[in-house]
Amino acid sequence: DAGVIQSPRHEVTEMGQEVTLRCKPISGHDYLFWYRQTMMRGLELLIYFNNNVPIDDSGMPEDRFSAKMPNASFSTLKIQPSEPRDSAVYFCASSSHDAEKLFFGSGTQLSVL
Amino acid sequence: RKEVEQDPGPFNVPEGATVAFNCTYSNSASQSFFWYRQDCRKEPKLLMSVYSSGNEDGRFTAQLNRASQYISLLIRDSKLSDSATYLCVPGALGGYQKVTFGTGTKLQVIP
Numbered sequence: 001d002a003g004v005i006q007s008p009r010h011e012v013t014e015m016g017q018e019v020t021l022r023c024k025p026i027s028g029h030d031y032l033f034w035y036r037q038t039m040m041r042g043l044e045l046l047i048y049f050n051n052n053v054p055i056d057d058s059g060m061p062e063d064r065f066s067a068k069m070p071n072a073s074f075s076t077l078k079i080q081p082s083e084p085r086d087s088a089v090y091f092c093a094s095s096s097h098d099a100e101k102l103f104f105g106s107g108t109q110l111s112v113l
Numbered sequence: 114r115k116e117v118e119q120d121p122g123p124f125n126v127p128e129g130a131t132v133a134f135n136c137t138y139s140n141s142a143s144q145s146f147f148w149y150r151q152d153c154r155k156e157p158k159l160l161m162s163v164y165s166s167g168n169e170d171g172r173f174t175a176q177l178n179r180a181s182q183y184i185s186l187l188i189r190d191s192k193l194s195d196s197a198t199y200l201c202v203p204g205a206l207g208g209y210q211k212v213t214f215g216t217g218t219k220l221q222v223i224p
Contacts, residue, residue, distance in 0.1 A: 033212065042216035043157070043200065091156055095212075100145060100204045102212060104156035 002026075006092050006105035014113050018080040021108045024073055025094030033102065034067055034077050035091040043091070049075065082112045116140065117201060117215035125221045126191055133187040134218045136201030145204030146184045148175055150197045151217065157200055161186070191222045 005024040013019055025032045034046040047057040052069045060067070064083070069075040079086055089109050093102040118137045126132045138146070145164050149157040161168055163184055167176040174187040188195055198217040 035214075043214040045213055048212070101147065101159050101162070102149075102157075104158070107156055 004092055004094050004103055004105035006090075006108055008108060009106065010109045010111075012111045012113065013082055015083055016081045017112075018078065019082045019086075019110060019112075021077040021090050021092075021110070023075045023077070023092030023105060025075070025092070026103055027073065028096070029094035029103075030097045031095040032069060032075050033093040033095070034075070035093065035104075036088045037091060037107075038088045046077070079110075082110075084112045086110060087112050116213045117203065119201060119215040119218045121216055121218060123219040123221050125223055127223050128191055128193060130191050130222075131187065131189045132191055132220065133185055134199065134220075135183045135185045136215055136218075137181075137183040138201075138203050139182070140203060141179075141182060143203035146175075146177060147202050147204060148184075148186050149200040149202065149214070151200060152197050157214075160199070188220075191220075193222050193224060196220055196222045 004026055007022045031050055033048040035043050036046055037043045044059055046059045047067045048055055049069045052072055065079055067077045087110055089107045091104050091107045093104045095102050116139050124132055147162050148160045150160045151157040161170055161175045163175045163177050172189045176185045184201055186199055198219045200214050200217040202212055202214045
């Protein structure tokens with residue numbers, strides 16, 4: 001099993017640019033989660049999907065953030081425009097039907113200059 | 114009150130020592146709990162599940178105290194390789210799958 005795959009591993013961009021993070025969940029998993037991790041705030045849940053449908057996006061910080069899941073094997077998290085305070089590690093995780101045990105991707109280290 | 118609270122540490126312990134840390138949760142309806150381990154600059158990985166009173170796996174023991182609403186993680190005979198951040202999280206409740214992690218407890222095992 002390939003596990004959860006995220007890309008890119010590292011992203012460095014300038015303030016104001018659009019950033020797109022990508023995630024491929026484990027095949028057969030019904031749930032997909034996007035988290036953001038910083039030293040100050042820890043691991044924050046941004047949004048989660050069930051069967052490709054966004055269920056709870058209350059953690060999305062601002063309208064600059066958007067997430068999509070067009071099919072069961074792909075999701076994107078977009079930031080437009082990006083700001084320095086968006087710098088963090090963004091993790092994608094997937095889980096089977098009971099959402100009890102999460103499997104994380106390796107994360108995307110985002111730096112907005 | 115936060116959904117999950119943990120002492121951030123760090124807990125600095127010598128090799129071979131026994132160390133324990135707690136995690137308190139606010140939702141008394143939570144039925145399951147999980148401990149994840151996160152190494153520096155890596156993703157969290159599931160360490161243990163707790164569904165009833167407790168669970169033991171080798172040197173690791175997780176216990177649940179429903180009356181006081183906390184779970185604990187006990188590590189015996191600490192190894193250098195146990196150095197990591199340990200995150201706790203209540204499992205999803207039926208129909209509500211928002212999985213919220215604690216901030217984690219950092220453990221440093223010293224030679």
